Amino acid sequence: MIDLHAHILPGIDDGAQSLEMALEMARIALAAGVRQMAATPHCNLPDSSRANYDGPELRRQLNDLRKALEQENLPLELYPGAEVFADEELPRLVRSRRLTSLNDGRYLLVEFGFEEDPDFVTFILEMLLEEGYTPLIAHPERYGFVIRNPELAYRFVSMGCCLQLNRGSLTGRFGPRPERTAWALVEHQLAACVASDCHRAEFRTPHLADAWEVLEEAYGPACPRLLLEENPRRILDSRPVTGLRPFGFRGRRGF
Numbered sequence: 001m002i003d004l005h006a007h008i009l010p011g012i013d014d015g016a017q018s019l020e021m022a023l024e025m026a027r028i029a030l031a032a033g034v035r036q037m038a039a040t041p042h043c044n045l046p047d048s049s050r051a052n053y054d055g056p057e058l059r060r061q062l063n064d065l066r067k068a069l070e071q072e073n074l075p076l077e078l079y080p081g082a083e084v085f086a087d088e089e090l091p092r093l094v095r096s097r098r099l100t101s102l103n104d105g106r107y108l109l110v111e112f113g114f115e116e117d118p119d120f121v122t123f124i125l126e127m128l129l130e131e132g133y134t135p136l137i138a139h140p141e142r143y144g145f146v147i148r149n150p151e152l153a154y155r156f157v158s159m160g161c162c163l164q165l166n167r168g169s170l171t172g173r174f175g176p177r178p179e180r181t182a183w184a185l186v187e188h189q190l191a192a193c194v195a196s197d198c199h200r201a202e203f204r205t206p207h208l209a210d211a212w213e214v215l216e217e218a219y220g221p222a223c224p225r226l227l228l229e230e231n232p233r234r235i236l237d238s239r240p241v242t243g244l245r246p247f248g249f250r251g252r253r254g255f
């Protein structure tokens with residue numbers, strides 16, 4: 001499997017707190033069947049002491065962790081990335097090229113405030129598309145504006161964006177409404193991929209195998225293969241995702 005959303009770089013956001021914890025997270029990922037992972041620290045997060053814009057320091061930290069994995073004989077391949085928070089500053093940051101896209105390609109993992117104004121979300125997504133990025137929207141099933149109005153997810157995908165669901169949403173970690181929304185996005189063939197959004201070795205871990213199991217149970221093995229292998233591979237390679245036949249929610253009120 002390929003995990004495109006992981007807070008595994010140690011000591012630079014609310015993810016792994018030490019190198020030891022990062023290595024433990026890598027062991028969990030490998031035991032779950034994950035072989036490739038994008039290291040996606042929070043970037044541009046409000047009220048954070050670390051903005052984590054792209055630069056030599058972040059690249060050094062990624063390479064340090066790669067070396068530590070090699071020394072420990074942990075065959076987890078790491079790719080550059082970031083989870084970029086969308087605010088009014090984002091257009092300027094995009095133009096200054098200070099953001100790390102997934103594997104330095106065309107997909108940018110972008111997150112929004114949980115109660116963001118949908119018009120602002122649409123404005124940001126259009127801006128990113130115009131600048132040549134394909135936005136990969138992090139955990140849309142957790143946003144209040146999507147939960148209340150799932151038709152927005154259909155609109156975002158129709159614009160050319162992709163949706164990344166969290167492993168924990170499918171298993172109920174974030175409560176019943178994100179869980180119902182996540183499953184509806186899979187059912188409506190709107191989700192491009194599932195990732196761990198892992199933060200720790202003890203909770204919110206990179207154990208993606210449980211997402212595989214519940215998806216396989218619901219839809220057969222082709223579904224997790226698409227969402228946990230095929231599309232993540234395509235995203236890392238900057239190729240279009242496949243297998244989506246999105247249809248709208250036809251007036252459904254929300255979850």
Ligand SMILES: [Fe+2]
Binds near residue numbers: 138
């Ligand atoms: Fe995250």
